[in-house]
Amino acid sequence: MDQEHTYDVVVVGAGPTGENLADRAHAAGLSVAVVESELVGGECSYWACMPSKALLRPHTALAEARRLPGAREAVGATLDAAAVLARRDDFAAHWKDDGQAEWVRGAGLDLVRGHGRLDGPRRVAVDTPDGSRVLLTARHAVAVCTGTRAALPDLPGLAAAGVWTSREATSAKEVPGRLAVVGGGVVAVEMATAWRALGSEVTLLVRGDGLLPRMEPFAGELVAEGLTATGVKISNRVSVSAVDRPAPAAPVTLTLDVGGELVADEVLFATGRAPRTDDLGLETVGLAPGDWLTVDDSCRVTGVDGDWLYAAGDVNHRALLTHQGKYQARIAGAVIGAVAQGEPLDPAPWGPHRATADVEAVPQVVFTDPEAASVGPTAKEAEEAGRRVHVVDYDLAQVAGSALYGDDYRGRARMVVDANSERLVGVTFVGPGVGELLHSATVAVAAQTPISRLWHAVPSYPTISEVWLRLLEAYRDR
Structure with missing residues (x-):
């Protein structure tokens, strides 16, 4: 080893999850080293959340303007692609992490660049870009926050075809x-x-059979209608059996299992995610390389003696969303700090040391047109979990605020209520602009709010939020 250093906590991965966990541990008075092999800021900053939403927002803004007489006449027919891509580049910081790295240092954390691997209990060996090796020893905890990578199917010709994954799709020039x-x-x-x-x-x-299979069925149906209206061709119940690209700049030919071929200039495989654990040294602590890391509600990895190894964010497969990773990071950071200081952990389900929202109140927005937003289980998931539920649906187009938002507004809302406790457990909205409705639903679900109390949360008129009143009326009158 060229260098050896000891810290209270070593965090592997400097994406949003790792940054938040390190910050919380440091706030508890602990010394922290953060290891990053690529760009500080992680997948979200450069190849996922930020660039993808920068690509999507201009389309949404133009679509909203087209729904309003007076505005539609003032806007152009098409987007300026060069301007959209340039703005996307700005939001991705032109794939440079100087600002993010400066934040890490300014927060009192030590940044170690290079590929980190576990090297036995509480040890991380880092191969640095200059060819040296650094051994980091943690007094209290090592946290794995390495996220995921695109999972590609094993298809003939795929490896040589140079297809897009989510990274290429969000960064293409x-x-x-x-x-x-x-x-x-x-x-x-x-x-x-x-x-x-x-x-x-x-x-x-x-x-x-359709889109967005993990949401309520109507979400995928309405999003499919929106895509089709823009000219996207959708083929369900179709799989690709082979890929062929004879040269790097040549078109790609996809062989379809239903027969026939499809030729395209680029192909994006959006076929799932896999954990970044295959070259992480898991075997040195008795775990299998390449596996998801199983954790308890405090984000401590199970199956490892000593309760020193933590995993937060996508790598633990609890909820593959940036905001949930940051939530887990706050929980794990608080747990690490409490354990280091000899304080007892709070066992309460919604206390500071348990990531209960990963199970009960996970929110997600899909930034299509229309948007799809949900929190908590779907009606089917709630029933499969043994709950007796009441399901209430409402046509969002019948809300006064929706009609004002845009002509020909189409959308739908669903409220899933536990029939025994009469508490809200799940909500789904689909329609233009509904992403901004979601946090009210998330608060209600996380707070396990009784329906009787929701009557006293009066929505402002005339906003799309009035759908809450309509859902409650439909529940009362069912």
């Missing part, structure tokens, strides 16, 4: 003439939306 998107989840529908708006001819190939 040119608009492809023809784009095939393989998948039906969030990445697939968002990127189909973005690149179609920028001028690509987009074909969406979906293995299942």
Whole structure:
């Protein structure tokens, strides 16, 4: 080893999760080293949340203007693709992490650049860019916050074809003439939306029966209608069996299992995520390389003696969302701080040391047109968990605020109520602008709010939020 250093806590991964966990541990008075092998700020900052939403927002703004007489006449027919891509580049900091690295140092954390691997209990060995090796020893805890990578299927010709994953889809410098998107989840529908708006001819190939299978069925149906209206071609119950690209700049040919072929200039495979644990040294602490890291509600990894190893964010597979990773980081940081100071952990389900929201109140927004937003379980998931539920649906177009928001507004809201406790457990909204409704639903679900109390949360008129009153009336009158 060229260098050896000891800290209270070593965090592997400097994405939003790792940054938050390190910050919370430091706030508890602990010394912290943060290890990063790529860009400080992680997937979200450069290849996911920020660049993808920067690509999507211009389309949404233009679509909203087109729904309003007077505004539609004032806007152009198409987006300026070069301007959209330039703004995307700004939000991705032009793929430079100087600002994020400065934040880490300014927060009192030590940044160690290089590839970190576990090297036995409480030890992380880092191979640095200059070829040296640094051994970091943790007095109290090591936290793995390495996130995920795109999972690609094992198909003939795929490895040599140079296909897009989510990284290429959010960072591409040119608009492809023809784009095939393989998948039906969030990445697939968002990127189909973005690149179609920028001028690509987009074909969406979906293995299942519809889009967004983890949300209420009507969410995928309404998003599919929105995509189709913009010209996206959607084929359900179709899988790709082979990929062929004879040269780097040549078109890609997809062989379909239903027969026939599809030719595109680029192909995005949005077919899931895999944990970044295959080269992490897990075998040195008795865990299997490449596996998701199983944790308890305090984000401590199970199956490792000594309660010193933590995993937060996507790598533990509890909720693959940036905001949930940051939430877990706050929990784990508080736990590490309490344990280091000899304080007892609070066992309460909604206390400071348990990530209960990962199970009960996970929010998510899909930034398509229309938007789809949900928190808590779907009606089916709640029933499969043994709950007796009442389901209330309401047509968002019937809310006064929706009609004012834009002509021909289409949308739907669903409220899932536990029939025994009469508490709200799940909410889904689909429609233009509903992403900004979601936090009110998240607060209500996380607070386990009784329906009787929600009557006293009066929505402002005339806003789309009035849907809350309509849902309560429908529940009362069911």
